[in-house]
Amino acid sequence: MTTSLDVPPPPEPAPGSDWTLSSLADADVGSRAYAAAPRGGGPAAELRLHRVQHHPLRAAYPYGAHDIALALVLPDRSEAGQEQAGRLLGDLVPALFTADPRCRRVVAAPAEDDTAAQTALANGGFRRVTEVDLPGGSVVLFTAEPPWIADLSTALDDMPH
Template identity: 40%
Template sequence: MIPVPHLPEVHLPPPWSARATRLGRHSQELWTTGQPGGVRIQLERCAVGRFRDAYPVGLHDIEIRADDLADHALGEMLTVLTAALGAADPRCRRLVLAAPAADGPRIAAAETAGFRQVVDVDLGSAELTLLTWEPAWVTRCDPDLDRVPGA
């Protein structure tokens, strides 16, 4: 079995801050400020999380769960997190955010931060749309990410 790397420590730029309230080898719960009252964000390596069998997972892929964050603030928080996680783990190929399959406003908010819809998954307990953000060094390899070869 290939070992899954630890999650990196996350440092957000001012006026944002993040304090770990739960730290594990492959998952973290952060209390972030920068929004009124703060908000809880969860990070988890996809290779050991709920999506490990949902798509071809990379060892450095990270799921972002921001379920408590209102849609109007989601885009800004994801923009801040993508920069921070990209700097903390330069080998990360994909950040993943799940939204309820029919949640148009949440999907649109994630798209403002550079996420794109990739696949719908049924986890048994929920039907979700997976949205991903990839750094430029990944998307440079295949600029036509929405085209299925041979289709």
């Protein structure tokens, strides 16, 4: 059985050759923070990665010990900025699943009124799940899952009995 003490902070992802990832020194204990910028230049998005068990999202769904909460701060909230952030997330999320094969879900929870972040997440392959009230306010829960989970059938006829 894995306990929260056995699970290290989220791994450093390698989102591919199109991005430069720089660690930010102000990450909380048990989390990691990065500035992610396009390799050719441009504004950097801020990414914060936490294990869900150490994040307020732990109250929102039955999380796994290796699930990752992702916070995204867009440097450019325009349509082009949302598309760029979506490309970053499209490269970042598979890199997270590769870096931690036991991770079942990457979860993001932008504020209910942050439509720019919500669009960026959708552009990056996240699926909108539901609205959730957390101590800090109302958020919209988005998830991304690795193919080995996302492709599992949930039809009753496909379940073993």
